[in-house]
């Protein structure tokens with residue numbers, strides 16, 4: 022009689038990647054896609070691992086991120102996590118937004134496959150760059166203690 026085996030799909034041995042329902046929903050219905058009209062800050066960043074990139078535009082009001090939109094040439098993980106990142110960041114003060122990192126996005130997503138964690142950095146890096154762009158336009162981009170940690 023053949024030995025009975027249970028089989029748990031594993032992305033490493035099947036080559037498939039499993040996204041949870043929330044991540045799939047954000048991929049199929051991304052929030053805050055596009056560009057903010059007359060943005061206060063703009064940034065385009067690339068992912069050194071895969072070469073994908075993301076453009077972020079923000080509107081700042083009363084020291085908070087009021088709008089944050091993105092356009093990306095990226096994988097489903099990048100689209101979904103960027104959409105989630107916009108929801109996490111909108112409403113935050115600039116110092117709070119600068120403190121965000123990819124762990125905050127992964128947590129808000131309810132987890133993403135390990136192989137896709139780097140994709141979740143795109144929107145956060147672009148957000149930080151867009152905030153720096155905003156601060157530079159305000160003439161206080163340096164030495165105000167708001168610079169983000171380097172998350173590369």
Ligand code: FES
Nearest residue numbers: 071073096099140
């Ligand atoms: Fe390039 Fe996900 S593989 S952003």
